[in-house]
Amino acid sequence: MIVREPLEFSYLREQEQVEANDQAMIDQTISPVDHDIIQLRRMVDEHGMKRVLAALQDIQSELKPGTQLTYRILSQAYLSGGYDDPNPCSCDDGW
Secondary structure, rough: OOOOOHHHHHHHHHHHHHHHHHHHHHHHOHHHHHHHHHHHHHHHHHHHHHHHHHHHHHHHHHHHHOOOOOOOOOHHHHHOOOOOOOOOOOOHHOO
């Protein structure tokens, strides 16, 4: 059992109220689309990009039969141009 002083209770209650007010203000200032984007980011962080994209493919095929959602996840090597380089190592390294 934790025994707390009345001042500590008051402080904790005040902190909870401040946090609740801050969260309410944040919720009011962002648009519904921004809120959805935040939720989507949380889903990607929790489940992974490939699983979320696979779910989006399923949703697309259910909403519009006969259509298909395709995606590609490009590696950093491909995006940096090193993918097409036949000799990606640097000769300045002394190897």
